[in-house]
Amino acid sequence: MTTSVHQFLCLTDNYGVLVHDSKTGATAAVDAPEAGPILAALDEKGWKLTDLLITHHHADHIQGAPELKARFPELTIVGPAKEVARIPGLDTLVGEGDTVRVGSLEARVIETPGHTTGHVAYYFEEDEFVFCGDTLFSLGCGRAFEAPYAVLWSSLLKLAALPAETQVYCGHEYTEANARFALTIESGNAILRDRAEHVAALRAEKRPTLPTTIGLELAANPFLRAEEPPVKAAVGMPDADPEDVFAEIRSRKDRFKG
Ligand code: ZN
Ligand code: FE
Numbered sequence: 001m002t003t004s005v006h007q008f009l010c011l012t013d014n015y016g017v018l019v020h021d022s023k024t025g026a027t028a029a030v031d032a033p034e035a036g037p038i039l040a041a042l043d044e045k046g047w048k049l050t051d052l053l054i055t056h057h058h059a060d061h062i063q064g065a066p067e068l069k070a071r072f073p074e075l076t077i078v079g080p081a082k083e084v085a086r087i088p089g090l091d092t093l094v095g096e097g098d099t100v101r102v103g104s105l106e107a108r109v110i111e112t113p114g115h116t117t118g119h120v121a122y123y124f125e126e127d128e129f130v131f132c133g134d135t136l137f138s139l140g141c142g143r144a145f146e147a148p149y150a151v152l153w154s155s156l157l158k159l160a161a162l163p164a165e166t167q168v169y170c171g172h173e174y175t176e177a178n179a180r181f182a183l184t185i186e187s188g189n190a191i192l193r194d195r196a197e198h199v200a201a202l203r204a205e206k207r208p209t210l211p212t213t214i215g216l217e218l219a220a221n222p223f224l225r226a227e228e229p230p231v232k233a234a235v236g237m238p239d240a241d242p243e244d245v246f247a248e249i250r251s252r253k254d255r256f257k258g
Contacts, residue, residue, distance in 0.1 A: 026103025032064030055133025082118025114152025140178030164215030
């Protein structure tokens with residue numbers, strides 16, 4: 001195994017993550033919530049930052065970039081072409097289907113608009129993990145800030161179609177609050193109830209609930225389950241299209257005070 005992934009907390013509930021290729025020594029950070037913890041993690045591992053892969057333009061995903069670039073002048077900053085005007089300092093612009101290289105590792109870019117209009121995910125197919133920023137969370141999904149709910153739904157379907165065993169790294173540790181909402185939709189889902197219990201135990205010890213997997217999310221995340229009869233019934237829309245069911249669940253979550 002030449003690939004290592006190291007995940008750590010930034011700010012209050014953002015995750016920073018480093019992907020290291022021991023074959024070439026290349027190391028990528030995915031998003032830059034703040035430079036301090038990323039530099040500390042690099043130090044701890046003895047890794048040198050070569051690439052920064054940005055998922056979207058929100059400040060809590062990019063604001064550490066200038067300090068990282070100052071520390072590593074050779075750093076290549078990769079980000080969505082569709083958000084170039086809103087992300088300072090991008091060196092490489094990417095879109096759907098592009099390949100991003102980190103040393104000998106390869107990631108495929110998946111455009112996942114909805115949370116923001118140009119949001120992208122980075123899928124390391126061979127290594128079986130995906131970095132999906134603020135599109136998919138465990139037991140939840142991002143808010144549809146910049147597009148209609150249906151756009152976010154199509155993006156989630158793209159992620160849902162990845163192999164079940166794919167490890168999913170998300171931008172935030174929101175799982176415990178997401179579980180409280182998810183149980184209001186599907187209280188009878190045994191896999192969701194198990195996951196909620198496990199998550200509560202992990203969080204009681206301040207341990208991360210991520211990465212998750214596509215398989216677990218398909219079984220427990222109501223936002224990926226808008227086609228499932230029990231979910232449709234739970235929101236009183238047994239005959240509706242899944243995208244409308246998704247929109248109803250997302251708007252309930254927007255109003256949820258959990
Ligand atoms: Zn965001
Ligand atoms: Fe965020």
